[in-house]
Amino acid sequence: MSSRVFGEPIKRLEDPRLLTGDAVFVDDVERPGMLHVAFLRSPYAHGRLHAIDLTDARSRDGVIAAFAADDLGAYWQHGPLLVPPPPIADAVFYPRTQVPLARGKVRHAGEPLAVVVATSRYIAEDALDDIVYDLEPLDVAIELEAALDADAPRIHEDLDSNLAADVRQQKGDYAAARAAADVILERRFTYDHGAAAAIENRGVVADWDRRAERLTVWDTTQAPIPIRNGLAGLLGLSESQVRVVAPFIGGGFGPKIMMFYPEEMVVPWLAMRLGKPVKWIEDREENFFATTHERSQIHQAEIALDREGRILGVRDDFLHDTGAYNPYGLTVPINSQCTLLGPYRVPAYDSRFRAVFTNATIVTPYRGAGRQHGVFVMERLLDLAARELNLDPVEIRRRNVLEPDEFPHHHEIIYQDFSELVYDSGNHRPAIEKACAMIDWERERDGAGIQGEEPAGTVDKRRGVGLVCYVEGTGIGPYEGARVTVESSGSVSVSTGIGTQGQGHFTAFAQVVAEQLGVAVERVRVVTGDTRAFHWGTGTFASRGAVVAGNACHAAALAVRAKILRHASEALEVDEADLELVGGEARVVGAPQRRIALGDLAQRANPLRGAVAPGTEPGLEATSYFGPSRGATASGVHAMEVEVDPSTAMVEILRYIVVHDCGTVINPMILDGQIKGGVAQGIGNAFYEQLIYDSEGQLQNASLMDYLLPTAAEVPPIETAHLVTPSPLNPLGTKGAGEAGAIPTGALFAQAVENALREDLPDLEILEIPLSPNRLWELMCAARGEQA
Amino acid sequence: MDDSALIDVALTVNGTHYQRQVESRLLLSDFLRHDLGLTGTHVGCEHGVCGACTILLDGEAVRACLLFAAQVRGSTITTVEGLAAADGTLHPLQEAFRQAHGLQCGFCTPGFLLTLVPFLAENPNPDDREIRQAISGNLCRCTGYQGIVDAVRSLSRTGAPKPAHEAET
Known part of the structure; x- marks a missing residue:
């Protein structure tokens, strides 16, 4: 077809609005008479709240109201358990969810104690200082291992300990694998993932129209439909009375899928209680304390191999920091547990994790969602094994990756989507070879290092390379939907329920639909994230937009295409098989002068007079749903060349290569952007970003001055290549790509830095991420047997 | 008050x-x-x-x-x-951002654009290192910066003209 748009690097349709400042973000919403909200937050990580007095705050000029937990009456309740535990035999799970305003007990610094509503945000913040409260500090449980001690301060006093979950999954017979092994390596690994730090903080605007009895909420959420349904239930409204709009969102990356945040519960209630529009916009400091993190795991892991370097089995026992509450269930640690297996043949696996409550901000998925942690453990174990066996790191991976005839590959354990972990497809060996060719692996691996490429004696820096593999379960269910309508103008409207945070949905979904309807992509207008436009679906998470919503758009477009062909066949008196849809028209193949515009067909399908046949549905419109049986398996290989200055432990990334396979590509430009942006976050995770808590549970670097996001000076150019192994689990063959870039970077960084320092420090083992120049310096000193 | x-x-x-x-x-x-x-x-x-x-x-x-x-x-x-013309025509820097996929969520984008307009006026032909230096005081969490650098490089021969409203007055 001449108008082919699917698979093309179409420039984004949403960009003009974003580039000119016309795009509406939540903080851009203004309503007449709108009031502004500020939250009083706990300065302590753990405390007993004895009393709170709002009298002075309420009497300040400009303050409309102030509320604490008891003022919420019956509305005060624990938030929902967003993700119940998957059906894993003997899994222990103690759900404890957050509350709108603290009552009796405070469990992390930044937990809201009270809320003030005023005529301006400035006045609302002034009034926070007027609030008198008696908060008795308690001892804190902040360090992951110590929090499990029998005498650790108890965060949820109705539980016997700070244990939040205990889950073991097994495949094969690890004990037998270990007994048969030639090489067994065991190490302790720590992996800490940080703050998503979207440049737009969170926000909620709520407007209760008393006369129409309708509530409208603008929310920076990745999941507007579940927010609508949940709010209706909480507020005693019907779902049809509540409209939730997730307009343009300034980056999501996971924490904006969390629900219900306390502020998300309180702000709509305030709007109804006060009968006025109410706005709360999070500031950056609040974002560090009150928006969810991902944070830390500690793994004690062991790998058993034969003397050829083939994996016989892996055993892992890890602790997962879940923070003060665990509304997101087991998603993050299960992702770690499952993704650890990578693209490899692992006949035996024995993995146990314990999730632990700590006096810190809640942990929920952040781009990668625990997959980084698992990938780090497996890739580092393989690197150590390669060193032990005197194998090239690439060679040990070649010997273990699954071959194309081994798919679907059953791992016999349960994934976060409640299904068995099954890889639908994959083609890993060509990806490895492609990455090797791009970084010139043989030459760099041998030639890099102590001399580097510089003339000896002029530069003392050390060069090294690394290469790692990963898979990612993407595009999980349950389902998404889309409605496609051809309007009488010939324009096409598409509505879907997921929210959008920069992934190019307005363009990618338009391409999917335009491809089937033969219209210019600019004629397709996509609406996402508005429950009035579409109210079935779950949200944007788990790299699922292009897979699940994309296939729903495809299905709806196919259904509309069939309607177009039927109506055109009648109008032009030809067989449907003789028609093609091109240029916004239905044309007779071989006789293009016999044609009818789609807009005219839309009018024929929506007659104003006369009779229609029984059962006729008006218009050229269809609503379709897509729900995959399980997630689609994306995969990739990343390679990196670094230069380490051994006198400062500063590391510069010279080259970064990504060979990625996410099946069929809808828009390669958008895909490339997703991958590169993910890598930038991975680089931050590897060397710059870490949430640093002191022993009192105070976050020490809660500002962008102290928590270092990588800038353009730190992120190198990233070279990408794409292989296409379509998923058999959906008609488009797509796999998710949103999280991929961020997943293997920490493991890769560790390997490349070790390689760079191999001549100086042959025994250096990097078993933790994030690093920093300081931390790497300490590790280098330790490897020399010196004090830092 | x-x-x-x-x-x-x-x-x-x-x-x-x-x-x-x-x-x-x-x-x-x-x-x-x-x-x-x-x-x-x-x-x-x-x-x-x-x-x-x-x-x-x-x-x-x-x-x-x-x-x-x-x-x-x-x-x-x-x-x-x-920045854009009254008729909606994008400023060349805005158009370059679109062509090079220099934005995703778009939240940081206005700040990048306005950092770069005077930079390009003073340095009409910057190399990549200078471009990266120029934008190293702006944070973007989506793009990894490469599309932004590509966008600026695509203009570096001509430089970016003034904002539309300044050009008209």
């Missing part, structure tokens, strides 16, 4: 003259966004690090969150709303 505490502010934003009374503590970013309704200037940190609120103050790129509205009396300001 005591009315005598209000300060008269007269200034020109994107070619339009405004007169308002403001509290002395009102941030310029809030003034532009909420008093003047120019919400294209975004607020990401309010401590001068992220650069999303970057505007042009008398031709220089500054952070609107680090200034009070009362400090800019008599000034000429350009925000992102002042």
Whole structure:
């Protein structure tokens, strides 16, 4: 077809609005008479709240109201358990969810104690200082291992300990694998993932129209439909009375899928209680304390191999920091547990994790969602094994990756989507070879290092390379939907329920639909994230937009295409098989002068007079749903060349290569952007970003001055290549790509830095991420047997 | 509130003259966004690090969150709303961002654009290192910066012209 748009690097349709400042973000919403909200937050990580007095705050000029937990009456309740535990035999799970305003007990610094509503945000913040409260500090449980001690301060006093979950999954017979092994390596690994730090903080605007009895909420959420349904239930409204709009969102990356945040519960209630529009916009400091993190795991892991370097089995026992509450269930640690297996043949696996409550901000998925942690453990174990066996790191991976005839590959354990972990497809060996060719692996691996490429004696820096593999379960269910309508103008409207945070949905979904309807992509207008436009679906998470919503758009477009062909066949008196849809028209193949515009067909399908046949549905419109049986398996290989200055432990990334396979590509430009942006976050995770808590549970670097996001000076150019192994689990063959870039970077960084320092420090083992120049310096000193 | 505490502010934003009374503590970013309704200037940190609120103050790129509205009396300001032509034609830098996929969520984008307009005026032919240096005070969490660097490089022969409203006056 001449108008082919699917698979093309179409420039984004949403960009003009974003580039000119016309795009509406939540903080851009203004309503007449709108009031502004500020939250009083706990300065302590753990405390007993004895009393709170709002009298002075309420009497300040400009303050409309102030509320604490008891003022919420019956509305005060624990938030929902967003993700119940998957059906894993003997899994222990103690759900404890957050509350709108603290009552009796405070469990992390930044937990809201009270809320003030005023005529301006400035006045609302002034009034926070007027609030008198008696908060008795308690001892804190902040360090992951110590929090499990029998005498650790108890965060949820109705539980016997700070244990939040205990889950073991097994495949094969690890004990037998270990007994048969030639090489067994065991190490302790720590992996800490940080703050998503979207440049737009969170926000909620709520407007209760008393006369129409309708509530409208603008929310920076990745999941507007579940927010609508949940709010209706909480507020005693019907779902049809509540409209939730997730307009343009300034980056999501996971924490904006969390629900219900306390502020998300309180702000709509305030709007109804006060009968006025109410706005709360999070500031950056609040974002560090009150928006969810991902944070830390500690793994004690062991790998058993034969003397050829083939994996016989892996055993892992890890602790997962879940923070003060665990509304997101087991998603993050299960992702770690499952993704650890990578693209490899692992006949035996024995993995146990314990999730632990700590006096810190809640942990929920952040781009990668625990997959980084698992990938780090497996890739580092393989690197150590390669060193032990005197194998090239690439060679040990070649010997273990699954071959194309081994798919679907059953791992016999349960994934976060409640299904068995099954890889639908994959083609890993060509990806490895492609990455090797791009970084010139043989030459760099041998030639890099102590001399580097510089003339000896002029530069003392050390060069090294690394290469790692990963898979990612993407595009999980349950389902998404889309409605496609051809309007009488010939324009096409598409509505879907997921929210959008920069992934190019307005363009990618338009391409999917335009491809089937033969219209210019600019004629397709996509609406996402508005429950009035579409109210079935779950949200944007788990790299699922292009897979699940994309296939729903495809299905709806196919259904509309069939309607177009039927109506055109009648109008032009030809067989449907003789028609093609091109240029916004239905044309007779071989006789293009016999044609009818789609807009005219839309009018024929929506007659104003006369009779229609029984059962006729008006218009050229269809609503379709897509729900995959399980997630689609994306995969990739990343390679990196670094230069380490051994006198400062500063590391510069010279080259970064990504060979990625996410099946069929809808828009390669958008895909490339997703991958590169993910890598930038991975680089931050590897060397710059870490949430640093002191022993009192105070976050020490809660500002962008102290928590270092990588800038353009730190992120190198990233070279990408794409292989296409379509998923058999959906008609488009797509796999998710949103999280991929961020997943293997920490493991890769560790390997490349070790390689760079191999001549100086042959025994250096990097078993933790994030690093920093300081931390790497300490590790280098330790490897020399010196004090830092 | 005591009315005598209000300060008269007269200034020109994107070619339009405004007169308002403001509290002395009102941030310029809030003034532009909420008093003047120019919400294209975004607020990401309010401590001068992220650069999303970057505007042009008398031709220089500054952070609107680090200034009070009362400090800019008599000034000429350009925000992102002042870059494109009145007929909607994108400024060449905006068009370059679109062509090179230099934005994803778009929240940081106005700040990048307004950082780069004076940079390109002074350095019409920068190399990649200079471009990266120029934008190293702006944070983008989506793109990994490469599309932004590519966008700037694509203009580096000609430089970026002035914002549309300045060119017309």
